Amino acid sequence: MNLLEKTRGATGARIIVGSAFFWAWLDALFMSLLFVRPEAEGLMAELAATSVFGLSLPWLALALARPAACNALLARKRAPLAFAALGTAGSLLFALAGASLNAATLAAGGLCAGAYMAASQLGWGATYCQDGERSATPFVAGGFACAILVDAPLLFMVPEAAAVFASLLPLASGALLATVPSEQRSYRRTPPPPPNRDRVAVLTSLAPEGASRHVDDASVRRFPRHDGVRLPAAPRVVLPDSR
Structure with missing residues (x-):
């Protein structure tokens, strides 16, 4: 609305x-x-x-x-x-x-x-x-x-x-x-927890050994507004093409 x-x-x-x-x-x-x-x-x-x-x-x-x-x-x-x-x-x-x-x-x-x-x-x-x-x-x-x-x-x-x-x-x-x-x-709403940055480290550690890994910050997409809060999606790991 x-x-x-x-x-x-x-x-x-x-x-x-x-x-x-x-x-x-x-x-x-x-x-x-x-x-x-x-x-x-x-x-x-x-x-x-x-x-x-x-x-x-x-x-x-x-x-x-x-x-x-x-x-x-x-x-x-x-x-x-x-x-x-x-x-x-x-x-x-x-x-x-x-x-x-x-x-x-x-x-x-x-x-x-x-x-x-x-x-x-x-x-x-x-x-x-x-x-x-x-x-x-x-x-x-x-x-x-x-x-x-x-x-x-x-x-x-x-x-x-x-x-x-x-x-x-x-x-x-x-x-x-x-x-x-x-x-x-309700005069005071509880804010959502901050995004867990540890997930980025976990995802990047799963990449093949020796491959250059890069987490594209711009790829952190945002969902539409819900109840006045914008929630971040999970970060995306971008791996180089091995070909």
Whole structure:
């Protein structure tokens, strides 16, 4: 499937729209739309945004330390929905904290939203980079463009409605991420082993004694791309004509 088909196909459309909900939620967090009372739009809103990023870091560090376990978790069908539910719960806790000016509720919202933030970064980042920058560029551009459309209704809502609407965006994003094939949600793929150079020595040692042997480096043919990796064929031993 070429890039044009991938970005215009059903899976590509889900990646763009689903990630757009995530970016729109992030915009709402930065714009303090989850905090209705004017008293909470200052320090509490800033603490909320800081806690989301800060509390996502342990999850990201764990993903780097245990990539296999992280991939297995993200590949589960219900994992995106579970983290999306945490994102919605955290957003609603932020709204409740802003209404009641309660620090404990704010901290609980940060824990939930931080976990959602880390999972969404890994999941959507993996879908973006299926073919490296060739797929990441159109997916990122499309996600940002669609996020503007998702943000637009917030401008015409009363603050309470805008807070609830923004809190539901993680659920919409997670529902679409769950429909993306599990292998495309893997944020870290294991690279293929390097070609075994010992095979060259073995093949050349099998040539007749005294015959000049030459391994033509240009003869190392390459198979077509498969899952983003070009695999080398076995090297070819070129023997001189004895006639």
